Amino acid sequence: MIGDEPSVETVETTEWEAVFWDIGGVILELESVQSAHAAFVEGIVEECDLEMTVEAAVDTWRTAVGDHFREREGTEFQSAREAYAKGVEALVGEPLPRERWEPAFEDAVRSSIEPVPGAVETIADLAERDLHVGVISDVDDAAGKEMLEAFGVREHFDSITTSEAVGRTKPDPAMFETALEKSGVDPQRSLMIGDRYDHDVKGADEMGMRGVAFGAEDGPAVSFRIESAEDVLEIVEDADPGA
Template identity: 45%
Template sequence: MTRYDAVFFDLGGVVVELKSIREGYALFVERLTEEYDLPEDALDRWKSALGAHFKGREGTEYRTAREGYRKATTALFDGSPPPEAEWRAMLEAASDETTRPEPGAVEAVRGVAELGVHVGVVSDIDTAEAHDLLDRFGIEGHVDAVTTSEAVGHTKPDARMYEDALAKWGGDAADGVMVGDRYDHDVAGAVDAGLDAIAYGPDAYGPKATHEIADMREVPGVVRGE
């Protein structure tokens, strides 16, 4: 018997190391700069345009990263970028080189799956990117269902994200737990939806957290009730 019948993982900052994502952005812009002789502040300009894209949303409305990358790259070329297929291939190649899992995350997902419980993903991410990351880390086959903000149209802590994940599972929220690295979005949002929450790292710790961990390898033990 396990303490929980379902475990839902966030991706960014939980399964995927956020620093490695940022490194991919920097490598992409560095290569663009070398190829097209862009100004030295190209990375700052690119990140500023991408940030403006996400900040421009209303409430929990989701704006895709795919469109954000398009806006940010277009801004570097004053509205006339190279063919999209060309620069997207450069972006994907840079991401492939830099993207890393959080320490212990792959082991945690596989360990939870071996317990025979439902394994889900609930993440503010584009759907194709979510599946690409899971496949890259060799854990897509260990995940039963994926809920993304692109598919739902909203970001956490919007209840619709958790409702979608719970519907795909078909179980009782009280028997499930969410693993997240952000207090308001992952921990409080999950608890408000009826789930328990495993807070990973200090940015997730808080009064609504059911469990607090510093290492992803602790997750299977929590699920077992240890």
């Protein structure tokens, strides 16, 4: 009835329609991933009694993993799972069945990965607003979702768009087109938070989205620059999408 007070607290609306997040370097602290991989490699060195230092083994692992991704053509998706298998093969000198190494790898990741400071709280805050909150990330689908689950934020996302699901990597337009189709939002009223200029910020800008640089280098596609995850809230609250 007219004059009745609302029974629940209303959430302040915003002119922005969506906030999309990359995962690595934006939600997921990359140094913690490197620590997880180093711990896993150290375990392989010990288990297989490899005649190399841990430092040399980590270098061998990272080179093999990096070579796997460099072999892809253009923005074609390359599975991280396959890259890690190549890393193990480079260490031990032969392919190993996944059941020999994958459980240890997953344990190392689960016990080591950490979120970027403030990211979890900011995502939870955005989820309470009249916004579409999404992910656009170059990750294996299951692994990306497991990371978000581990940080307790998966339930806050309205959509999750991964390279494995799309078959391409950023800055391929298909990544951003897929996310926008899922959300049904106006690209010009959408923010894309990323730590890489060409892949995240410029790729989003070319689709009409507004790029938010979080550690990414400068360039004409940068609409906003933030120093912490919480700074996103200031953009949502104070910045005009039409400006």
